[in-house]
Amino acid sequence: MEEIIRLPYGKTEREFSIEGLTLLGILKPKRYPEIKDQKEAIYRAIRNPDYGQSLLEIARGKGSAVILVSDKTRRTLAKEIVPVILEELTKSGIPLSRITIIIAVGAHPMLTRDEIKALLGEEITDTVTVVNHNCRDMSSLEYRGISSRGTPIYINKIFLEADLKILTGAVNYHDFAGFSGGAKSILPGISGFPTISHNHLMLLDPSFGSGYNPMASAGVLDGNPVHEDMEETAELTGIDFIINTVVNADGKLSGIVSGTDWKKAHRAGCKMIEEIFSAEIREKADAVLVSAGGYPFDINFYQVMKSVINTMQMIKDDGGIILTASCSEGLGADNLREWLNIESPVRLEEELRKDFNMIGKIAYDIRVGLKDKKVVMITDLPKEEVEFLGFQKADSLEEAKEILSLRENSTIYVVPYGNITTARRVNPL
Structure with a gap:
C-alpha cells in the first residue's frame, strides 16, 4: 500500500x-496537555512557586524593581504575566514609578512603541517605564570584570541598580546555548555587544579550523561553554526571581517554572522541553x-x-x-x-x-x-x-x-x- x-x-x-x-x-x-486556567497558574507560580520564596516575600522592604521581558520573537505570555508581577510589587509597597521594564533584545533590533504595546498591552506601556536594551550604547552599561572564559562583562546599568531583579521569558531549545530562558535573559538579553560577541564565539571549537564545539548544541547544558559562560555572567547580576513559560507543540501554555532559585527553576523547564520536543x-x-x-x-x-x-x-x-x-x-x-x-x-x-x-x-x-x-x-x-x-x-x-x-x-x-x-x-x- x-x-x-x-x-x-x-x-x-x-x-x-x-x-x-x-x-x-x-x-x-509529543502531545502535551495545555494548562486550561492560565490566570490561576500564573498567580500560583508567583505566589507559591516550586523553587524558592514567593515574589511578595522578597519584595517587601525593597525600594525599586526591574523586570526583564523577552522581545517579540518569543512566546512568553508577557501580556498575561507582567500585570500579576506588577500587582504583587505594588502590594509589597513598591510604587509603579519605581518599577522599570527592560525589553531584553540582546543584539536584536529594538522594539517600536507599537510593538511594545502589542507585547505588554497599552495600559502597562502607558503607566510603567519601559525601555529597550541597547547593547551598543556603552554609556548605558556597567563593566563587571571578565568571566573565567575571558568574556568582558558589560551589563545594563538600570538592571544592576534596581533593588529587586526579576526575569521573565520562555524555555525552548537553542541551537548552541542548549536552551533559551534562564540566564539568556541576562546574556545576551541585557549584555553589551562585546559580551555577546565573545560569548557566542564559544560555539566554535577553540582550535581554529576545527569547526563547531560539539558541546555547544541544542539540549546540552553541562559542559556547554556558551551556556556555562551565560550562567556565570548571570550569577554576577544578583537575580532575585524568575518566571519562565513552557509551551507545547501547538503553542499552548503547558508549564510555568518560577521562584528565587532561578537556576533550578530553569533546569525544570528544560526537562519539560526535552519531554515534549525530543x-x-x-x-x-x-x-x-x-x-x-x-x-x-x-x-x-x-x-x-x-x-x-x-x-x-x-x-x-x-x-x-x-x-x-x-x-x-x-x-x-x-x-x-x-x-x-x-x-x-x-x-x-x-x-x-x-x-x-x-x-x-x-x-x-x-x-x-x-x-x-x-x-x-x-x-x-x-x-x-x-x-x-x-x-x-x-x-x-x-x-x-x-x-x-x-x-x-x-x-x-x-x-x-x-x-x-x-x-x-x-x-x-
Missing part, C-alpha cells in the same frame, strides 16, 4: 509518497524528509536553516536532507549573500571570529557544517538561489531521491516540524 505523508508547506500542505523507502519513523513533538531514534538514516513547519516558520531561508541544523544528527555521515520549505520571501537576510560569497572556509571563520553575528553563523553552517552533507530543497526559491546556497533543487520527492541516489529500501525519517524537533539517540534494540 502506498504511504502518503502530508507535510506543512507555507500556508498549505504538500503530499509525498515514500513508497519504496524504509520509514524508520515520523519524528514529531524524539528518540535508535539508528541514523540514509535520508531525512523534513518540513520547516509551514508558515511563518518557512517564510524565508533564514528561518528554515534551524530545521536543517536540527535534523543533521538524524542522518548517517554520508546521508542527505530533503528540505521542504516555501521561502516565499526569499533568503530573508540582506547580507547573507555577502557572507556566502566568502568561499574559503578559513577566511569565513576569520571574519566570523572577528565580528560574530547570526548571519555569518548561518553562512558558516552552510559552508562548513554542511560541507559533507547533501541538501535538496523542494521550495519556491528559484533554482539559482538554491544552487547559490550550495544545495540542489527538486520539484518532487522522486527527483530528490534520484539526486541523493536513494535506492529501494533506503532508510528515511520524516520530520513534519523540523523547526521545533530534535533527536535523542537511544541504545539500539
